[in-house]
Amino acid sequence: MRTALWAIILKELRQTFRDKRTAALLIVAPVIQLIVLGFAVNLEVDHVPTAIVDLDRTPESRRFADGLVAGETFEMKGNVDTGEEAIELIDHGKVCIAVVLPAGFERSLGDGLPTQVQLLVDGGDSNRAIIAQNAATAYTTQVGFRLAMDRAQQQAAALGVFVKRPALLQVQARILYNPTLNSHIYFVPGVGGTLLLVVTVIVTSMGLAREKEAGTMEQIMVTPMSPMVVILGKTLPYALIAFVDLGLVVAGGALIFKVPIRGQLWLIGLAGILYILTTLGIGLLISTVAKSQQQSFMLAFFFMMPAILLSGFMTPIANMPHWLQLVTHFNPVRHLIEVLRAVLLKAATFSDVAPQLVALGGLGITVFLLAVMAMQRQLK
Amino acid sequence: MSLDEHVIEVRDLSRKFGAFTAVDAVNFDVRRSEIFGYLGANGAGKSTTIRMLCGLLAPTTGHATVAGKDIARDPVGVKRSIGYMSQRFSLYLDLTVQENLQFFAGAYGIGGKKQRVAVDAALERAQLQDSRNVITKSLPGGVRQRLALASALIHKPVILFLDEPTAGVSPDSRRDFWRMIRGLAREGTTLFVTTHHLDEAEYCDRIGLMVDGKLVALGTPPELKREHVAGAMFALADTDHRALRAALAGDARVLQIQPFGRRVHLRVDAALGTPVDIQSMLTGRGVAFGEIQRIEPTLEDVFLELVGGAS
Numbered sequence: 001m002r003t004a005l006w007a008i009i010l011k012e013l014r015q016t017f018r019d020k021r022t023a024a025l026l027i028v029a030p031v032i033q034l035i036v037l038g039f040a041v042n043l044e045v046d047h048v049p050t051a052i053v054d055l056d057r058t059p060e061s062r063r064f065a066d067g068l069v070a071g072e073t074f075e076m077k078g079n080v081d082t083g084e085e086a087i088e089l090i091d092h093g094k095v096c097i098a099v100v101l102p103a104g105f106e107r108s109l110g111d112g113l114p115t116q117v118q119l120l121v122d123g124g125d126s127n128r129a130i131i132a133q134n135a136a137t138a139y140t141t142q143v144g145f146r147l148a149m150d151r152a153q154q155q156a157a158a159l160g161v162f163v164k165r166p167a168l169l170q171v172q173a174r175i176l177y178n179p180t181l182n183s184h185i186y187f188v189p190g191v192g193g194t195l196l197l198v199v200t201v202i203v204t205s206m207g208l209a210r211e212k213e214a215g216t217m218e219q220i221m222v223t224p225m226s227p228m229v230v231i232l233g234k235t236l237p238y239a240l241i242a243f244v245d246l247g248l249v250v251a252g253g254a255l256i257f258k259v260p261i262r263g264q265l266w267l268i269g270l271a272g273i274l275y276i277l278t279t280l281g282i283g284l285l286i287s288t289v290a291k292s293q294q295q296s297f298m299l300a301f302f303f304m305m306p307a308i309l310l311s312g313f314m315t316p317i318a319n320m321p322h323w324l325q326l327v328t329h330f331n332p333v334r335h336l337i338e339v340l341r342a343v344l345l346k347a348a349t350f351s352d353v354a355p356q357l358v359a360l361g362g363l364g365i366t367v368f369l370l371a372v373m374a375m376q377r378q379l380k
Numbered sequence: 381m382s383l384d385e386h387v388i389e390v391r392d393l394s395r396k397f398g399a400f401t402a403v404d405a406v407n408f409d410v411r412r413s414e415i416f417g418y419l420g421a422n423g424a425g426k427s428t429t430i431r432m433l434c435g436l437l438a439p440t441t442g443h444a445t446v447a448g449k450d451i452a453r454d455p456v457g458v459k460r461s462i463g464y465m466s467q468r469f470s471l472y473l474d475l476t477v478q479e480n481l482q483f484f485a486g487a488y489g490i491g492g493k494k495q496r497v498a499v500d501a502a503l504e505r506a507q508l509q510d511s512r513n514v515i516t517k518s519l520p521g522g523v524r525q526r527l528a529l530a531s532a533l534i535h536k537p538v539i540l541f542l543d544e545p546t547a548g549v550s551p552d553s554r555r556d557f558w559r560m561i562r563g564l565a566r567e568g569t570t571l572f573v574t575t576h577h578l579d580e581a582e583y584c585d586r587i588g589l590m591v592d593g594k595l596v597a598l599g600t601p602p603e604l605k606r607e608h609v610a611g612a613m614f615a616l617a618d619t620d621h622r623a624l625r626a627a628l629a630g631d632a633r634v635l636q637i638q639p640f641g642r643r644v645h646l647r648v649d650a651a652l653g654t655p656v657d658i659q660s661m662l663t664g665r666g667v668a669f670g671e672i673q674r675i676e677p678t679l680e681d682v683f684l685e686l687v688g689g690a691s
Contacts, residue, residue: 003495007486011472011479018474215468222434222464223487224456 004225008233012207016237026203026238030195030245034252037191038184045131050074051098053086060106064117064143068099073135086120096122097132109147177345185260188253189340190313193333195249196272197279197304200242204235204283205296213292227376235280242279246272250344263343267353271339274357277364278332284371288378307333335360385412387539387570388433392442395428402428404593405442410539410572410586415565417584418574419683424590426574430543433572435459447538460488463537467544469528473517477508480516481531488535498534506530522553529560533569540564542573546580558583578679587679589686596686601679608685609647609677611635614658616644618670627667638684645675 017023052065069076077095080086086098100118102108108115119136123129156163177185211217220230250268253259282303290296309315310324311333317325328334335356342348342356350357388410395403403425410416420426431437433446435455444451447461471480481499485491490498503509506526516524525545532540542561546554558580565571565585573584581587582601589597589604597604616624621639624646628634636647652658655672662669 001489003486003489003491006491007483010486011475011483014479015472015474214473215466215470216472218466218468219464219470219484220487221436222459222462223484224459224489225487226456 001226001229004223005229005233008225008230009237012234012237016203016241022203026199026241026245027248030199031248031252033195034188034191034249035256038188038253038257045128045135046072047075048073048097048128048132048135049077049095051077051086051089051095052079053081053083053098053100054079055081055103056101056105058106060109061101064101064105065099067143068136068139071135071139073132083118083120090120090122093122096125096128097136099136112151184253184257185345186341187313188249188257188259189337189344190311192246192249192253192340193275193311193336194304194308194313196242196246196275196336197307197333199245200238200276200279201283201286201300201304202297203238203241204280205286205290205300206293207234207238208284208287209290209293209296228372231284231372231375235284239273239276239280242276243269243272250340253344259344261344262347263349264347265343267343267348267350267357268340271336271343271353271357271360274360274364275332275336278360278367281364281367281369281371284375285367288371288374307331310334311337313337329359330363332360332363335363386410387412387448388416388444388446388572390429390433390442390444393429393432393439393444394441395425395432395437396440401593403432403439406590406595408588408595408598410570412538412570413565413568414585415561415571415573415583417581417587418572418590419576419578419581419587419679420574420590421576421687425593426590427543429590430541430572430574433458434462434464434541460535461538463532463535463540465528465532465540465542465545467547469524471516471524471528471531474515476513476515477506477519477527478503478512480527481534484531485534490535502530502534505533521549522556525549525553525557526560529557533564537569539570539572542571544574544576546575546577554580578683581679589683591687597682604679604682605677608682611647611650612653613645613647613675613677613681614655615640615673615675616646616658616669617642617672619644619668623667624669627662627665631661633661645681647677647681 015022016026050069052068054061054065068074074097077089080089080098083098083100086095086100089095090098098120100120102116102118105115105117117140119133121129121133152163208217211220246268250259250261250265254261283300286296286299286303290299310317310320310328310331312328313333317328317334320328339348339353339356339360342353346352386409388408390406390408393403393406394401406425406429418426418429428437432439432451433444435446435451435458438452438455446458449457449461451458472483475483478499481502482495485495485498485502500509503512506523506529508514508523508527508530511519511523516527519527529545546557549557561571561573562583573580575581584601586598586600587604588595597608599607621637621644624644625637628637633649633652634646635649636645638645638647646658648658648661652661653674655674658672
């Protein structure tokens with residue numbers, strides 16, 4: 001029994017590391033993908049290409065425009081003379097936002113009249129459009145307040161009287177857990193969850209299909225090995241590799257993207273084990289249906305796409321319709337990502353992530369048992 | 381343990397798949413150290429029988445024992461006592477020769493020092509001592525076949541099942557392979573071989589012939605030829621089988637006329653025992669013929685006779 005199990009594990013590891021491509025898929029690819037996806041999946045908005053339409057051409061209008069592009073958010077791409085030209089630039093994708101300062105900007109401000117600044121925003125990328133618009137609005141409000149203060153003080157000085165500062169209500173936002181709004185911190189756990197999914201589901205399902213194609217499955221079946229030994233022998237090595245990958249992703253996230261590790265790592269380990277149980281089970285289930293490696297790959301893909309989309313990796317689950325939110329409770333990727341985020345960023349304790357762990361455990365045991373039953377039926 | 385001991389006993393063994401009966405109430409015994417050939421066309425029920433006898437498939441009705449173990453009640457016991465090699469020589473092509481042998485030894489629970497001994501013995505049997513670290517994929521077909529045989533024997537099974545073992549192998553390798561098979565039988569291993577090469581079946585001690593799920597003939601090759609191919613057979617050179625058939629039409633002594641390569645096989649009543657008898661029968665019938673030779677019927681003739689009768 002133990003001899004047979006060890007024989008299968010050794011054989012799987014030998015085959016995996018003999019084929020350079022599989023070995024690379026399992027060990028190197030997760031790290032490279034973490035880096036590539038980590039940099040690519042970046043929701044921070046800065047260096048928004050910006051055009052200025054200064055119809056006033058006065059010191060005040062120039063000061064406004066210079067101040068706008070002085071920060072990180074906007075990047076000056078050029079001055080144009082008319083609003084039409086600005087729209088043309090947006091049309092061609094040269095700029096994403098154009099700020100129109102009307103003629104008489106300085107004089108109107110000097111007279112204390114309501115003065116308007118027009119924003120032209122490319123709404124094609126709605127996330128970037130909203131953030132750019134908010135940033136431009138905030139800047140305009142700030143300039144308006146400074147002008148009001150300056151004017152009040154000048155008048156007070158001219159009259160030789162003391163005036164109180166005008167009342168001011170400000171929002172003071174303090175962002176917890178991720179004060180710099182580093183979006184890598186949000187994404188690295190997601191990348192970890194999806195990578196483990198790919199490694200475990202694809203490798204298990206294709207590994208068994210390969211044996212069917214080569215006829216070695218038949219040869220295994222005439223040996224006295226029990227179906228359980230075959231299943232364990234064909235999953236344990238990949239569970240171990242996936243576990244190493246999880247460690248690599250957490251370590252890579254910390255070293256490369258400065259993702260903090262605030263909580264206890266054993267919670268991540270436990271969640272990882274339960275998660276891998278589910279994904280390996282799905283791999284086994286696919287392999288009982290698929291007749292070839294190609295079919296396995298397609299089926300694995302059909303499972304993985306929705307699992308990733310409904311995991312909260314890219315889009316918040318809270319934004320999904322209610323019925324779809326219910327569906328995500330059956331998605332192991334969702335629970336793993338939640339545990340990773342909570343433990344890494346919020347130092348969550350066991351009781352904090354207990355619901356997710358229970359969900360992962362329930363899914364893991366159910367799916368793995370189903371897979372074992374399906375496999376046993378097939379191996380008999 | 382006598383040589384007459386039955387290592388396989390099959391009684392009324394049947395297997396149905398839905399309404400289709402793949403194996404229909406088959407009965408036979410296989411004696412220790414015998415080479416038993418199981419013949420039949422594709423779909424005749426050979427594979428289904430072998431799968432049942434290897435403990436892979438439960439019978440619908442009837443029963444069988446293999447190495448003293450009941451195939452339905454103790455399939456694991458059956459698997460421990462048998463070796464199995466399919467026509468695909470199911471080896472891991474990305475593993476080395478030695479790694480394949482180590483895996484199959486381990487799969488039969490042979491570990492540690494015993495495994496090293498078993499692997500070395502298998503390497504010697506397959507004459508692959510110098511290629512133990514060669515990746516299996518780079519071996520030619522005949523060598524792979526030797527390796528597959530050695531790995532099927534690694535746990536010293538009482539019975540070895542060979543399912544179409546020589547499909548896709550060169551004639552030279554086939555001859556070598558049968559030499560090894562006969563050597564195994566001499567050492568006391570029982571061999572159960574399926575094949576559709578009728579010339580190979582001549583090497584078997586006894587033969588069972590399957591047609592449409594039924595065992596229609598059972599016996600040694602000479603017995604089968606005697607029982608199922610009546611009369612005397614002659615080979616006629618330089619003659620046309622259509623002309624011969626026309627010339628002999630209505631002659632009750634003629635049993636069968638069949639073209640065979642560039643010759644014609646003529647089977648007649650046993651009373652006509654010599655080429656001279658044939659010559660006198662054909663003389664004056666207006667048909668040209670060359671040399672006449674008395675020949676022994678082949679298993680092919682047995683097969684044609686039986687399959688012809690069944691259809």
